[in-house]
Amino acid sequence: MLALSRSLRLASAAALLCLTASTSGQAEAPDADLRAGPSLPTDKPVSGQVRKQVSKQVTWAVYDAAPYMITDGPEAGMGISDQVRQILTERLDDYTHSVLIVPFPRIVSFLKQGAEWCFVGGVRTEERDAFAYFSRPTGMFYPLRILVRADRRARFEALAPLSLRSLVEEHPDLRTSVLRSRALAPRVDAILRRSPVPQAHSEFGEAFRMLQNDRLDYLVEFANIAAYYEKSFGPSASWVGLPMTEDPEPVLSRVMCSRTPWGRAIIDRIDAILPEERVTDRYRRIVEAWSAEEDLGKLRAVYESSFLSSE
Numbered sequence: 001m002l003a004l005s006r007s008l009r010l011a012s013a014a015a016l017l018c019l020t021a022s023t024s025g026q027a028e029a030p031d032a033d034l035r036a037g038p039s040l041p042t043d044k045p046v047s048g049q050v051r052k053q054v055s056k057q058v059t060w061a062v063y064d065a066a067p068y069m070i071t072d073g074p075e076a077g078m079g080i081s082d083q084v085r086q087i088l089t090e091r092l093d094d095y096t097h098s099v100l101i102v103p104f105p106r107i108v109s110f111l112k113q114g115a116e117w118c119f120v121g122g123v124r125t126e127e128r129d130a131f132a133y134f135s136r137p138t139g140m141f142y143p144l145r146i147l148v149r150a151d152r153r154a155r156f157e158a159l160a161p162l163s164l165r166s167l168v169e170e171h172p173d174l175r176t177s178v179l180r181s182r183a184l185a186p187r188v189d190a191i192l193r194r195s196p197v198p199q200a201h202s203e204f205g206e207a208f209r210m211l212q213n214d215r216l217d218y219l220v221e222f223a224n225i226a227a228y229y230e231k232s233f234g235p236s237a238s239w240v241g242l243p244m245t246e247d248p249e250p251v252l253s254r255v256m257c258s259r260t261p262w263g264r265a266i267i268d269r270i271d272a273i274l275p276e277e278r279v280t281d282r283y284r285r286i287v288e289a290w291s292a293e294e295d296l297g298k299l300r301a302v303y304e305s306s307f308l309s310s311e
Helices: 047-052 080-091 104-112 150-157 164-170 186-194 204-212 223-233 261-277 281-288 293-307
Strands: 057-062 096-101 117-122 132-141 144-149 219-222 239-242 251-258
Touching (some): 080 117, 080 281, 104 117, 104 251, 117 132, 132 261, 132 281, 144 150, 150 239, 164 186, 204 223, 223 239, 281 293
C-alpha cells in the first residue's frame, strides 16, 4: 500500500451527499476537509447547475467502495482510485477541484443528464459510451469470485464446477444482490442481463452486511474488495471467495466524464497525463495495493502486456 504523506479527512459516507469546498486554481489537497454542502436534486435535470459551473472546474464524484474509494476512517483518501484522482488533480492545476460523495447509481444518473462531473474507476461499456467519455485505463479489477460465508462453503463447492450462469438460472433459491448500474465484466454482465437477480443495492457495505447477516447466500465480487470489507467487519466475518467458470481477465477501469465538450476536453488532458504517470513505480504500487500475493503475477503481466498500451 502506498502511504500518503498526509491523511485525507473525508465526510462520512453515511451522509447521502456532501460537497467539498472548492480550491481555486489548486489541485485537491490530500488533507482537505470535505464539508457538508447543499444537497443536489435527485429527480430534476441538472441543466441549471451545469450552466453555473465554470469550464475550468472539475467535480469528482466518489462513493464508498473500498479499497478503491475510501470515504471514512484512518485510511480515508488512500484508496486506489482516490490516489489516482490525487495524481490527476496535482497535474490539472489550472482547474478548480471539488469532491462529491454520492451513491454510484446517482453518479450514472447525473452523468447522463450532462453534469460536469468525472469519476475515477468506471468500466467502459457500449451503453455508457452514449453518455460518457472515457480515458485510457487507470486501474484494474481482478480476480472476480463467488463470495460466500465460510460456513456455507461446502454447499457451493458441491455445485462444482461453480458457474454464475448455473447459480442464477438453476438455483434461484440462492439469494444474491447486485450493485445498481454496475458493470463487472462483459461475460458476467451478459449473464445478469439475461437472468436478472431480484435484489439490488447502492453501497458495497450494504451488500456485505446482508451477506454477513444471512440475508444473502452469495455475492459476485472482486477479491480485494471482499478482503477489505471482511477485515473491516472484524472477527465475526469469515468469507470465502470461490472461482467460477466465467472467471474473466482483469477488467480495466478508467476515468469517465460527462459526454459534453467540457468532458471531451478534460479527458483529452487526462489521456496526455496518464502515459507519463503509469510507467512510474508510484503508479504501479497504487494499482497493486490491496491485491493478494497470489494475484500479483497476473496483474503485473497484464500491466506490461496490455494496460500500458491500451487506449
